[in-house]
Amino acid sequence: MKCPIILDISLEDIQCFLMIAKFKSFTEAAVVLYTTQPQLSKKISSLENRIGARLFDRSKRQVKLTAAGEQLYSELEPQVKKIEESFERIRRVYKGHSSALRICCDERLQMVEDLLFPTIIRFQDKNSNVMIELESFDLPILKNKLIQRETDILLSVFPDEPAGSKGIIWLELKAVQMCIAVRADHPFANRRLVTWAELKNEVILTKSPTTSYEYYDFLLEESKDNGFSPNIRTYLNEQSVILNLGLGSGICVGTEYEFSKDNKNIMTVPLTNYYGHIYAGVREESSQPERLFAEYLLESFKNENIKITPK
Numbered sequence: 001m002k003c004p005i006i007l008d009i010s011l012e013d014i015q016c017f018l019m020i021a022k023f024k025s026f027t028e029a030a031v032v033l034y035t036t037q038p039q040l041s042k043k044i045s046s047l048e049n050r051i052g053a054r055l056f057d058r059s060k061r062q063v064k065l066t067a068a069g070e071q072l073y074s075e076l077e078p079q080v081k082k083i084e085e086s087f088e089r090i091r092r093v094y095k096g097h098s099s100a101l102r103i104c105c106d107e108r109l110q111m112v113e114d115l116l117f118p119t120i121i122r123f124q125d126k127n128s129n130v131m132i133e134l135e136s137f138d139l140p141i142l143k144n145k146l147i148q149r150e151t152d153i154l155l156s157v158f159p160d161e162p163a164g165s166k167g168i169i170w171l172e173l174k175a176v177q178m179c180i181a182v183r184a185d186h187p188f189a190n191r192r193l194v195t196w197a198e199l200k201n202e203v204i205l206t207k208s209p210t211t212s213y214e215y216y217d218f219l220l221e222e223s224k225d226n227g228f229s230p231n232i233r234t235y236l237n238e239q240s241v242i243l244n245l246g247l248g249s250g251i252c253v254g255t256e257y258e259f260s261k262d263n264k265n266i267m268t269v270p271l272t273n274y275y276g277h278i279y280a281g282v283r284e285e286s287s288q289p290e291r292l293f294a295e296y297l298l299e300s301f302k303n304e305n306i307k308i309t310p311k
Contacts, residue, residue, distance in 0.1 A: 138212070
Protein backbone atom coordinates (compact mmCIF):
# COMPACT_ATOMS: atom_id res chain seq x y z
CA MET A 1 0.00 0.00 0.00
CA LYS A 2 1.41 3.39 -1.00
CA CYS A 3 2.15 5.72 1.91
CA PRO A 4 0.19 9.03 1.77
CA ILE A 5 2.43 11.96 0.82
CA ILE A 6 1.30 13.94 3.87
CA LEU A 7 3.20 11.50 6.12
CA ASP A 8 6.44 12.66 4.48
CA ILE A 9 5.73 16.36 4.95
CA SER A 10 5.84 18.17 8.28
CA LEU A 11 4.07 21.33 9.43
CA GLU A 12 7.52 22.92 9.51
CA ASP A 13 7.94 22.17 5.79
CA ILE A 14 4.58 23.82 5.07
CA GLN A 15 5.41 26.84 7.21
CA CYS A 16 8.73 27.31 5.42
CA PHE A 17 7.01 27.19 2.03
CA LEU A 18 4.33 29.70 3.09
CA MET A 19 6.85 32.16 4.54
CA ILE A 20 8.99 32.17 1.38
CA ALA A 21 5.88 32.59 -0.77
CA LYS A 22 4.73 35.46 1.43
CA PHE A 23 8.02 37.39 1.46
CA LYS A 24 9.23 36.21 -1.97
CA SER A 25 12.63 35.90 -0.36
CA PHE A 26 14.52 33.00 1.20
CA THR A 27 16.59 35.46 3.24
CA GLU A 28 13.65 37.30 4.80
CA ALA A 29 11.78 34.07 5.48
CA ALA A 30 14.86 32.63 7.18
CA VAL A 31 15.00 35.60 9.56
CA VAL A 32 11.33 35.17 10.54
CA LEU A 33 11.73 31.41 10.98
CA TYR A 34 14.98 31.72 12.97
CA THR A 35 16.97 29.61 10.55
CA THR A 36 19.52 30.20 7.80
CA GLN A 37 19.02 30.70 4.09
CA PRO A 38 20.99 27.54 3.14
CA GLN A 39 18.96 25.41 5.57
CA LEU A 40 15.72 26.84 4.24
CA SER A 41 16.81 26.25 0.65
CA LYS A 42 17.63 22.64 1.53
CA LYS A 43 14.18 22.13 3.08
CA ILE A 44 12.39 23.49 0.02
CA SER A 45 14.47 21.35 -2.34
CA SER A 46 13.53 18.30 -0.27
CA LEU A 47 9.86 19.34 -0.30
CA GLU A 48 9.92 19.79 -4.07
CA ASN A 49 11.42 16.34 -4.51
CA ARG A 50 8.71 14.75 -2.37
CA ILE A 51 5.91 16.58 -4.18
CA GLY A 52 7.44 16.04 -7.59
CA ALA A 53 7.08 19.66 -8.70
CA ARG A 54 9.23 22.79 -8.60
CA LEU A 55 7.63 25.41 -6.35
CA PHE A 56 9.92 28.43 -6.87
CA ASP A 57 11.86 30.01 -9.70
CA ARG A 58 15.02 31.29 -8.03
CA SER A 59 17.53 33.83 -9.23
CA LYS A 60 19.96 36.21 -7.57
CA ARG A 61 17.52 39.09 -7.97
CA GLN A 62 14.14 37.60 -7.12
CA VAL A 63 12.15 34.56 -6.06
CA LYS A 64 8.91 33.75 -7.87
CA LEU A 65 6.31 31.06 -7.37
CA THR A 66 5.93 28.62 -10.24
CA ALA A 67 2.46 27.68 -11.46
CA ALA A 68 2.56 24.68 -9.11
CA GLY A 69 3.74 26.93 -6.28
CA GLU A 70 0.94 29.43 -6.91
CA GLN A 71 -1.68 26.67 -6.80
CA LEU A 72 -0.23 25.10 -3.66
CA TYR A 73 -0.04 28.47 -1.90
CA SER A 74 -3.65 29.40 -2.78
CA GLU A 75 -4.89 26.09 -1.39
CA LEU A 76 -2.64 25.78 1.66
CA GLU A 77 -2.64 29.35 3.03
CA PRO A 78 -6.35 29.53 4.00
CA GLN A 79 -6.27 25.99 5.39
CA VAL A 80 -3.26 26.70 7.59
CA LYS A 81 -4.90 29.94 8.76
CA LYS A 82 -7.96 27.96 9.84
CA ILE A 83 -5.77 25.47 11.71
CA GLU A 84 -3.97 28.31 13.49
CA GLU A 85 -7.29 29.94 14.43
CA SER A 86 -8.57 26.61 15.78
CA PHE A 87 -5.53 26.11 18.00
CA GLU A 88 -5.67 29.73 19.18
CA ARG A 89 -9.38 29.45 19.96
CA ILE A 90 -8.91 26.27 21.98
CA ARG A 91 -5.89 27.75 23.77
CA ARG A 92 -7.83 30.85 24.77
CA VAL A 93 -10.96 28.94 25.73
CA TYR A 94 -9.16 26.56 28.06
CA LYS A 95 -6.84 29.22 29.40
CA GLY A 96 -9.66 30.98 31.20
CA HIS A 97 -12.93 30.68 29.31
CA SER A 98 -15.40 27.82 29.38
CA SER A 99 -16.68 28.50 25.84
CA ALA A 100 -16.38 30.81 22.86
CA LEU A 101 -19.04 32.77 20.99
CA ARG A 102 -18.25 33.76 17.40
CA ILE A 103 -20.33 36.57 15.89
CA CYS A 104 -20.23 37.53 12.22
CA CYS A 105 -21.86 40.68 10.82
CA ASP A 106 -22.82 41.68 7.32
CA GLU A 107 -20.15 44.16 6.21
CA ARG A 108 -22.92 46.55 5.09
CA LEU A 109 -23.81 47.25 8.74
CA GLN A 110 -21.60 50.35 9.05
CA MET A 111 -22.95 51.28 12.47
CA VAL A 112 -22.72 47.84 14.03
CA GLU A 113 -21.35 49.26 17.29
CA ASP A 114 -24.66 51.07 17.93
CA LEU A 115 -26.60 47.84 17.42
CA LEU A 116 -24.37 45.17 18.84
CA PHE A 117 -21.83 46.50 21.32
CA PRO A 118 -24.32 47.35 24.12
CA THR A 119 -25.73 43.83 23.88
CA ILE A 120 -22.25 42.27 23.97
CA ILE A 121 -21.36 44.33 27.05
CA ARG A 122 -24.53 43.25 28.88
CA PHE A 123 -23.98 39.64 27.91
CA GLN A 124 -20.30 39.69 28.94
CA ASP A 125 -21.09 41.24 32.33
CA LYS A 126 -23.18 38.19 33.22
CA ASN A 127 -21.18 35.59 31.26
CA SER A 128 -17.55 36.55 31.76
CA ASN A 129 -16.46 32.95 31.11
CA VAL A 130 -17.57 33.19 27.46
CA MET A 131 -14.98 34.52 25.02
CA ILE A 132 -16.47 36.63 22.20
CA GLU A 133 -15.05 37.06 18.69
CA LEU A 134 -16.42 39.45 16.04
CA GLU A 135 -15.87 39.49 12.24
CA SER A 136 -17.61 40.87 9.14
CA PHE A 137 -18.15 39.33 5.70
CA ASP A 138 -20.48 39.34 2.68
CA LEU A 139 -23.85 37.73 3.41
CA PRO A 140 -23.31 34.55 1.29
CA ILE A 141 -20.07 33.95 3.21
CA LEU A 142 -21.86 34.55 6.51
CA LYS A 143 -24.50 31.94 5.75
CA ASN A 144 -21.90 29.39 4.73
CA LYS A 145 -19.82 30.05 7.86
CA LEU A 146 -22.88 29.52 10.05
CA ILE A 147 -23.87 26.28 8.30
CA GLN A 148 -20.26 25.01 8.40
CA ARG A 149 -20.02 25.87 12.12
CA GLU A 150 -17.28 28.44 11.54
CA THR A 151 -19.37 31.05 13.37
CA ASP A 152 -22.23 30.92 15.88
CA ILE A 153 -24.35 34.04 15.31
CA LEU A 154 -24.75 36.16 12.19
CA LEU A 155 -26.36 39.57 11.84
CA SER A 156 -27.50 41.12 8.59
CA VAL A 157 -29.99 43.61 7.19
CA PHE A 158 -32.57 42.53 4.61
CA PRO A 159 -35.12 44.48 2.53
CA ASP A 160 -37.63 41.66 3.16
CA GLU A 161 -37.78 38.50 5.24
CA PRO A 162 -34.66 36.46 4.38
CA ALA A 163 -35.07 33.40 2.20
CA GLY A 164 -35.14 30.15 4.09
CA SER A 165 -31.74 28.54 4.64
CA LYS A 166 -31.44 24.92 5.68
CA GLY A 167 -30.37 24.64 9.30
CA ILE A 168 -30.69 28.40 10.06
CA ILE A 169 -33.32 30.09 12.22
CA TRP A 170 -33.89 33.80 11.46
CA LEU A 171 -34.86 36.13 14.32
CA GLU A 172 -36.04 39.63 13.40
CA LEU A 173 -34.39 42.16 15.73
CA LYS A 174 -35.49 45.49 14.38
CA ALA A 175 -37.36 47.21 11.54
CA VAL A 176 -35.55 50.32 10.31
CA GLN A 177 -36.29 53.14 7.90
CA MET A 178 -34.92 52.63 4.42
CA CYS A 179 -33.27 55.59 2.77
CA ILE A 180 -31.21 56.67 -0.19
CA ALA A 181 -27.62 57.81 0.21
CA VAL A 182 -26.34 60.55 -2.09
CA ARG A 183 -23.34 62.84 -2.33
CA ALA A 184 -23.84 66.07 -0.39
CA ASP A 185 -24.20 68.13 -3.58
CA HIS A 186 -26.93 65.91 -5.08
CA PRO A 187 -30.38 67.54 -5.54
CA PHE A 188 -31.92 64.94 -3.20
CA ALA A 189 -29.55 65.88 -0.35
CA ASN A 190 -31.80 68.70 0.88
CA ARG A 191 -35.05 66.75 0.63
CA ARG A 192 -37.02 65.53 3.65
CA LEU A 193 -38.37 62.48 1.81
CA VAL A 194 -37.87 60.73 -1.55
CA THR A 195 -40.27 58.34 -3.28
CA TRP A 196 -39.15 55.26 -5.18
CA ALA A 197 -40.64 56.59 -8.42
CA GLU A 198 -38.19 59.51 -8.24
CA LEU A 199 -35.27 57.09 -8.62
CA LYS A 200 -36.22 56.45 -12.26
CA ASN A 201 -33.42 58.57 -13.76
CA GLU A 202 -30.78 57.72 -11.16
CA VAL A 203 -27.85 55.28 -11.36
CA ILE A 204 -28.21 52.88 -8.42
CA LEU A 205 -24.95 51.53 -7.01
CA THR A 206 -24.84 48.13 -5.32
CA LYS A 207 -22.77 44.97 -5.00
CA SER A 208 -22.98 42.27 -7.63
CA PRO A 209 -25.85 39.73 -7.44
CA THR A 210 -23.36 37.01 -6.45
CA THR A 211 -22.65 38.75 -3.13
CA SER A 212 -25.90 40.68 -2.57
CA TYR A 213 -28.67 38.90 -4.46
CA GLU A 214 -31.39 39.89 -1.95
CA TYR A 215 -30.79 43.60 -2.54
CA TYR A 216 -30.27 43.23 -6.26
CA ASP A 217 -33.58 41.42 -6.70
CA PHE A 218 -35.28 43.90 -4.39
CA LEU A 219 -34.09 46.83 -6.54
CA LEU A 220 -35.41 45.16 -9.69
CA GLU A 221 -38.79 44.24 -8.22
CA GLU A 222 -39.52 47.57 -6.54
CA SER A 223 -38.49 49.56 -9.61
CA LYS A 224 -40.72 47.38 -11.78
CA ASP A 225 -43.63 47.97 -9.39
CA ASN A 226 -43.02 51.71 -9.78
CA GLY A 227 -43.10 51.54 -13.58
CA PHE A 228 -39.47 51.63 -14.65
CA SER A 229 -36.39 49.50 -15.25
CA PRO A 230 -33.56 50.59 -12.93
CA ASN A 231 -30.10 51.63 -14.11
CA ILE A 232 -28.00 49.48 -11.76
CA ARG A 233 -24.20 49.59 -11.58
CA THR A 234 -22.59 46.75 -9.60
CA TYR A 235 -19.27 46.40 -7.79
CA LEU A 236 -17.42 43.48 -6.25
CA ASN A 237 -17.37 44.81 -2.68
CA GLU A 238 -18.95 47.32 -0.32
CA GLN A 239 -15.85 49.52 -0.19
CA SER A 240 -16.08 50.15 -3.94
CA VAL A 241 -19.79 50.98 -3.65
CA ILE A 242 -19.17 53.58 -0.93
CA LEU A 243 -16.17 54.99 -2.82
CA ASN A 244 -18.19 55.54 -5.99
CA LEU A 245 -21.09 56.92 -3.98
CA GLY A 246 -18.69 59.55 -2.63
CA LEU A 247 -17.39 60.24 -6.14
CA GLY A 248 -20.92 61.03 -7.28
CA SER A 249 -21.23 58.05 -9.64
CA GLY A 250 -24.76 57.32 -8.45
CA ILE A 251 -26.94 56.77 -5.39
CA CYS A 252 -27.44 53.85 -2.98
CA VAL A 253 -30.57 52.35 -1.48
CA GLY A 254 -30.27 50.91 2.01
CA THR A 255 -31.11 51.49 5.66
CA GLU A 256 -29.86 54.13 8.07
CA TYR A 257 -27.46 51.55 9.53
CA GLU A 258 -25.62 50.94 6.26
CA PHE A 259 -24.05 54.38 5.88
CA SER A 260 -21.60 55.92 8.30
CA LYS A 261 -22.68 59.19 9.90
CA ASP A 262 -19.03 60.22 10.06
CA ASN A 263 -18.82 60.65 6.29
CA LYS A 264 -19.84 64.29 5.79
CA ASN A 265 -19.62 63.91 2.01
CA ILE A 266 -22.63 61.55 2.00
CA MET A 267 -26.20 62.43 2.99
CA THR A 268 -29.10 60.06 3.65
CA VAL A 269 -32.76 60.84 2.92
CA PRO A 270 -35.69 58.63 4.05
CA LEU A 271 -37.38 56.59 1.33
CA THR A 272 -41.15 56.95 1.71
CA ASN A 273 -42.95 53.83 3.00
CA TYR A 274 -39.95 51.49 2.78
CA TYR A 275 -38.41 49.67 5.72
CA GLY A 276 -35.54 47.23 6.12
CA HIS A 277 -35.18 44.49 8.72
CA ILE A 278 -32.21 43.50 10.86
CA TYR A 279 -32.09 39.75 11.46
CA ALA A 280 -29.96 37.45 13.57
CA GLY A 281 -29.28 33.98 12.21
CA VAL A 282 -28.56 31.01 14.50
CA ARG A 283 -28.25 27.32 13.79
CA GLU A 284 -31.21 25.10 14.61
CA GLU A 285 -28.85 22.99 16.72
CA SER A 286 -27.20 25.77 18.73
CA SER A 287 -25.31 25.65 22.02
CA GLN A 288 -26.39 27.21 25.30
CA PRO A 289 -24.24 30.39 24.92
CA GLU A 290 -25.57 30.91 21.38
CA ARG A 291 -29.20 30.59 22.47
CA LEU A 292 -28.58 32.86 25.44
CA PHE A 293 -26.96 35.56 23.32
CA ALA A 294 -29.83 35.37 20.82
CA GLU A 295 -32.22 36.00 23.70
CA TYR A 296 -30.14 39.03 24.73
CA LEU A 297 -30.34 40.38 21.17
CA LEU A 298 -34.11 39.99 21.06
CA GLU A 299 -34.49 41.64 24.45
CA SER A 300 -32.22 44.53 23.45
CA PHE A 301 -34.26 45.38 20.37
CA LYS A 302 -37.79 44.43 21.36
CA ASN A 303 -38.65 47.97 22.47
CA GLU A 304 -36.97 49.65 19.51
CA ASN A 305 -38.97 48.21 16.61
CA ILE A 306 -40.86 50.90 14.74
CA LYS A 307 -44.38 50.48 13.50
CA ILE A 308 -44.42 49.62 9.82
CA THR A 309 -46.94 51.46 7.70
CA PRO A 310 -48.29 49.26 4.87
CA LYS A 311 -47.29 50.33 1.39
